[in-house]
Amino acid sequence: MSSARPLTLALSKGRIFEETLPLLQAAGVQVTESPESSRKLILPTSDPGLRLIIVRATDVPTYVQYGAADLGIAGKDVLFEHAAQNPGGLYQPVDLDIARCKLCVAVREGFDYQAAVAQGSRLRVATKYVRATREHFARKGVYIDLIKLYGSMELAPLVGLADAIVDLVSTGGTLRANHLVPVEDIVDISSRLIVNQASLKTRADRLQPLIDAFAQASAA
Ligand code: ATP
Numbered sequence: 227m228s229s230a231r232p233l234t235l236a237l238s239k240g241r242i243f244e245e246t247l248p249l250l251q252a253a254g255v256q257v258t259e260s261p262e263s264s265r266k267l268i269l270p271t272s273d274p275g276l277r278l279i280i281v282r283a284t285d286v287p288t289y290v291q292y293g294a295a296d297l298g299i300a301g302k303d304v305l306f307e308h309a310a311q312n313p314g315g316l317y318q319p320v321d322l323d324i325a326r327c328k329l330c331v332a333v334r335e336g337f338d339y340q341a342a343v344a345q346g347s348r349l350r351v352a353t354k355y356v357r358a359t360r361e362h363f364a365r366k367g368v369y370i371d372l373i374k375l376y377g378s379m380e381l382a383p384l385v386g387l388a389d390a391i392v393d394l395v396s397t398g399g400t401l402r403a404n405h406l407v408p409v410e411d412i413v414d415i416s417s418r419l420i421v422n423q424a425s426l427k428t429r430a431d432r433l434q435p436l437i438d439a440f441a442q443a444s445a446a
């Protein structure tokens with residue numbers, strides 16, 4: 227009976243959805259509706275045995291961890307922060323090499339970051355990536371006051387909320403538009419396929435071919 231339930235793949239809309247479509251296509255799966263236009267949160271695919279659910283990027287690991295989705299696609303940034311609260315529980319079999327960017331420290335143009343670090347000044351750092359930021363500055367031996375934000379980090383140095391931000395950067399266009407400059411790379415980011423551990427055991431017959439297809443498509 228349970229084998230009739232379609233596999234559920236959790237995705238966020240935007241770049242991860244867009245960059246996953248070609249991987250699904252390579253696996254022989256078409257998606258005919260877009261979450262942008264349809265507003266549906268459950269999307270069918272051309273494979274009756276596979277459906278998509280559309281959730282916030284930061285919620286993808288939660289849906290997979292609890293088995294509400296059998297698998298999902300999430301950035302390493304999101305996975306690292308999620309793992310801080312939820313150790314274990316998720317298989318991460320494939321780096322899909324999509325949604326690539328870097329986690330960086332950035333400051334306002336004209337702020338001498340290296341001098342501030344060398345002087346041992348306490349830095350105010352605004353970010354939504356709390357764990358990655360704490361670990362980065364702890365490794366450097368730099369004391370920080372961390373200010374947790376949920377978005378629009380670029381604003382913080384411009385209005386005096388913080389000396390620096392830790393954010394994802396791809397082209398740097400958003401930083402430049404706000405007179406910010408990247409001063410330190412923390413880690414390269416891409417998105418991984420994640421799989422619920424129980425699903426992998428009980429539904430391997432359906433899941434493993436899909437995992438293999440994703441691995442092949444992303445390596446191609
Ligand atoms: P929201 O925009 O809904 O607040 P979010 O910022 O987490 O949530 P997205 O902007 O869609 O969601 O980002 C999803 C994932 O894509 C991120 O977790 C990250 O791994 C990756 N990503 C974020 N920004 C970039 C970027 N500029 N270039 C490439 N990949 C990125």
Ligand code: MG
Nearest residue numbers: 240283377378
């Ligand atoms: Mg975003």
